[in-house]
Amino acid sequence: MDKKRDLRVAVIDLNNGAPNQGMRGIGEILLRFKNDHNINLSFDIFDLRQKGEIPDLSYHAYISSGGPGSPIESEGEKWENDFYNLLDQIEIFNTSHEVEKKYAFLICHSFQLACRKYKLGNVTERRSNAFGIFPITLTGDGETDEIFSGIRNPFFSVDSRDWQVIEPDPDAFAAKGAKLLAIEKERKHVNLERCMMSIRFSPEIIGTQFHPEADPVGMKMYLLQEEKKKVIIDTHGEQKYSDMLNSLDDPARIVLTQSVILPNFLKQALGYL
Numbered sequence: 153m154d155k156k157r158d159l160r161v162a163v164i165d166l167n168n169g170a171p172n173q174g175m176r177g178i179g180e181i182l183l184r185f186k187n188d189h190n191i192n193l194s195f196d197i198f199d200l201r202q203k204g205e206i207p208d209l210s211y212h213a214y215i216s217s218g219g220p221g222s223p224i225e226s227e228g229e230k231w232e233n234d235f236y237n238l239l240d241q242i243e244i245f246n247t248s249h250e251v252e253k254k255y256a257f258l259i260c261h262s263f264q265l266a267c268r269k270y271k272l273g274n275v276t277e278r279r280s281n282a283f284g285i286f287p288i289t290l291t292g293d294g295e296t297d298e299i300f301s302g303i304r305n306p307f308f309s310v311d312s313r314d315w316q317v318i319e320p321d322p323d324a325f326a327a328k329g330a331k332l333l334a335i336e337k338e339r340k341h342v343n344l345e346r347c348m349m350s351i352r353f354s355p356e357i358i359g360t361q362f363h364p365e366a367d368p369v370g371m372k373m374y375l376l377q378e379e380k381k382k383v384i385i386d387t388h389g390e391q392k393y394s395d396m397l398n399s400l401d402d403p404a405r406i407v408l409t410q411s412v413i414l415p416n417f418l419k420q421a422l423g424y425l
Contacts, residue, residue, distance in 0.1 A: 159186075159422055161195040162207035164235070166219035166261050169202050173370030174217050174259070174363060181365060181414045188415075191422070206234040209241055209254065213421040215414070218260030218363060223268060223275055223315055235262075236269050239357065246356050255421040257414065258359035260313060263351070266359050267317040270328050273348055274319040284384065285371070285396055285406055286311045287337045288349050288362060294333035298420060299350075299358055302412045306337065308405040310366035312374075316347035317361065329354065364413035368400040375400075 163178055175197070186193035198205040207214065216235070226232045242254045258266050268275050287306040294300055300307075320332055334350035350360045374380050375397055384393045399405050 157191045157422060159191055159193045159213065159418065160211045161193065161213045161215060161418075161421075162211040163195050163197045164207065164214065164216040164262070165197055165199045166201055166217050168219055168221065170220045172218075173367075173373060174365055177363075177365035177367050177370055177410070178215055178217065178414070180367070181410065182418075185415055185418050189422075193418075200231050200235060204231055204234070206231075206238055209245060212254065213418065214238070214242070214254070214256040215417075216256065216258045216262035218262065218312070220261075222277070223261055223264035226265075227268075232265065235265060239266065239269065242357065243354060246354070253356050255417065256357045257417045258353075258357070259365065260361060260363060263359035263361050264315055264317055266353060266357075267348070267351065270330065270353065271324045272321060272328065272330060272351065273317040273324075275315060275317050278314055278316050284311060284388075284392075285309070285399055286362075288334050289337060290334050291332055293331040293352070294350060297331070297333050297352060297358075299352075299413060299416045300333070301416055303409065304404065307409055308399075309360075309362040309364060309409045310371055310406055311362050313361065318345040318347050320348055333358075334360070358417065360413070364409055366406055367410050368407065371400055371406065372397070 161182060163175070165175055167175065182193060182195050196207070198207050200206055201219065239256065242256055246253050264275055267273055285308055287308055290300060290305040290307070295305060325332065331352045332348055333352055336346040336349055347361065349362055350358070352358045375393070381393060384396065401407065
């Protein structure tokens with residue numbers, strides 16, 4: 153490109169002050185994308201749950217993070233209403249503008265809130281915490297969605313959650329025009345519903361239950377925490393814990409996922425795809 157293009161991104165922090173690697177991961181992806189594509193990319197962070205900060209509609213793209221706690225107990229709180237209102241404003245803008253569009257990517261807790269807003273499935277607490285690097289299966293719609301262009305099926309990503317969205321409602325999906333893009337790995341020995349892992353809520357708004365921003369550095373910091381290490385070993389055994397550590401630098405696992413999904417979203421916001 154002869155002339156640099158501008159891309160303004162709003163990053164919404166839903167971590168409520170809890171220590172996390174997700175915000176660092178998002179920031180690093182944005183800076184790398186800026187350098188790789190030689191564009192004028194800038195981003196601002198909005199601490200929604202702690203400080204009530206919410207972006208306006210002056211941004212081209214919005215990335216909303218994961219976060220701790222229940223995605224149900226916040227119902228009716230001001231910060232959640234502000235979050236829902238922003239999604240409504242983005243959709244109204246996109247409906248009324250034929251060429252210019254606003255794009256949003258919703259991660260984990262943000263994804264669960266959107267599923268509850270649009271009543272696309274049942275948001276429930278898991279029997280036990282899911283934490284680790286797991287295979288995720290693309291649906292037919294997921295295999296053709298541009299966000300997953302360059303990814304394998306199944307692909308691997310970091311999963312860290314106590315909640316899940318299960319039992320997709322076909323009527324709600326049809327009414328919304330939403331598409332289920334990915335589901336939890338098949339577990340033949342476990343008779344439990346496979347949760348929804350990614351949904352395209354609209355042509356411009358997409359969400360994932362997993363963490364596409366996660367990288368080997370952040371994941372290793374998590375895994376080396378004694379509390380996390382103990383939980384994984386107690387639940388899955390020493391071998392599983394060792395496998396997780398050893399797989400961090402595998403270029404076909406989370407390294408690939410981190411290098412593809414959010415960059416594809418940013419390309420879509422720029423109109424590259």
